[in-house]
Amino acid sequence: MRVQRLALVGCGLMGGSFALALRRAGLAGRIVSCGPDAVALAKALELGVIDEVAPGAAQAAEGADLVLVAVPVAATEPVLAEIAPALGAEALLMDVGSTKRDVEAAARRVLGPRLERFVPAHPIAGKETAGVAHADAALFANRHAILTPLPENPAALVQRAAALWEALGARVRRMSPQAHDAAFAAVSHLPHLLAYAYFDGVARQPLGADFLSLAGPGFRDFTRIAASDPAVWRDILLTNRDEVLRQAGEFRRALDGFEQLLRTGDAQALEDHIREVAQARAGWHPGAPPSQSR
Amino acid sequence: MRVQRLALVGCGLMGGSFALALRRAGLAGRIVSCGPDAVALAKALELGVIDEVAPGAAQAAEGADLVLVAVPVAATEPVLAEIAPALGAEALLMDVGSTKRDVEAAARRVLGPRLERFVPAHPIAGKETAGVAHADAALFANRHAILTPLPENPAALVQRAAALWEALGARVRRMSPQAHDAAFAAVSHLPHLLAYAYFDGVARQPLGADFLSLAGPGFRDFTRIAASDPAVWRDILLTNRDEVLRQAGEFRRALDGFEQLLRTGDAQALEDHIREVAQARAGWHPGAPPSQSR
Structure with a gap:
């Protein structure tokens, strides 16, 4: 279950907490991030949340076995479009968005042949303090993580997604996006x-x-x-x-x-x-x- | 400022917390309580929150230098009426009700010559767990305590009321009931x-x-x-x-x-x-x- 290369697209509270939780679970290899906020990325490097900054989502996703998209919901579609050509055929792609019908629709529009690698996710966790500086390895412990798998997802991939969230302490539930x-x-x-x-x-x-x-x-x-x-x-x-x-x-x-x-x-x-x-x-x-x- | 005899009329979360806070401040003499809930009173005795149970509000107030009415707001008027004949001429009478216009009006209807001894109070503190079993000596620490003094109150009595709440850790503010x-x-x-x-x-x-x-x-x-x-x-x-x-x-x-x-x-x-x-x-x-x- 170890993640050799995690691409963290978006480096805020949720993405940073996922990275820290993965490290704490002993499952993290190299963690690469990218995003529009250079200050946040520098902070994440300084805090040891990430190992490397990539110039863009495609470069971050290249060679990653796990790509986590952790951006505001409205940014999901362009980010998925950027990732699609670089995503490996065996990679797992997830988001953390708080809405799921729109995310599935966006994925169907832009992911093309890689659609089946995308398992939409929503961890029920958060703080009122945003930003990677507030990232917390325990953020997902004893919280629900909702998965809204696509009909196209291989069963083993959904299992892998569920096992990952469970390894971070979350309780996984599967639901329809509706x-x-x-x-x-x-x-x-x-x-x-x-x-x-x-x-x-x-x-x-x-x-x-x-x-x-x-x-x-x-x-x-x-x-x-x-x-x-x-x-x-x-x-x-x-x-x-x-x-x-x-x-x-x-x-x-x-x-x-x-x-x-x-x-x-x-x-x-x-x-x-x-x-x-x-x-x-x-x-x-x-x-x-x-x-x-x- | 020591209270020789505190009459606690109503023995729930607020009254119990006042008693415990007064004890912790080293200001409590004997604490006598009364109320319709015999189980709560027994619990308060068992927990050492109070020293004695009186058969009614008048008996509790008899000889008390401080009478604290800590009952649901709608019970305030009958309780004040019961206390009035027994209240000493030098006693301080306070409530802890969350509304103040109605309490002042009730006091004017029933306290007669003892009206001037009543300093309406509202400590801004609470929990969602009711009952004396949840009483907490620190409930008023760093919380506001609002006083809505009557024009009839002697200035020294209002000072005494304010000093008491401050001794329990509260920050006192005076306001009109409106x-x-x-x-x-x-x-x-x-x-x-x-x-x-x-x-x-x-x-x-x-x-x-x-x-x-x-x-x-x-x-x-x-x-x-x-x-x-x-x-x-x-x-x-x-x-x-x-x-x-x-x-x-x-x-x-x-x-x-x-x-x-x-x-x-x-x-x-x-x-x-x-x-x-x-x-x-x-x-x-x-x-x-x-x-x-x-």
């Missing part, structure tokens, strides 16, 4: 949108700065994801727009229900409704198996 | 409402349980407050309903703005808007002094 995008619109993309909107709604009030100075630990946790990387989340929200807007509609209906209970002042009904939610949330843990729906 | 309720609707009460509504909106979908099984650390932090105590938050939301609904309106306008950018697909405008929020959030820290409003 099911993936619907689920993550609900549990990841919408919360980011809500956190951005909520923080914005408070901060732009005339007394906003004063309000913010009084906020405590509940606010801190609720808005943590509102500090997430703007370019990354612009792409995710636009790419998965239809599902995100559908989930925003579900949320607005639920909020309508709570506001209605406030307006009617029905204390018992409000308490019952809160209790139902609070108990369900108290029984939830990251990575828990699905329980019966309410 | 300013308090408006600010905390924005930075505390609305986020709870949104977290309840968001979790509910996901969980009640046909695939909700499956979605929830995929959620990661961003979801965990965003929904942490959705596990908060139902009786406590029923009271807070209903008591401060007008301000909470006003803040919900501000939030909906901000969300409309983000959704509009998604619908038009203006990537640059969306990124700019997210960046503005993300930078403001990254520069925010709990208890930071108010910066210039944007």
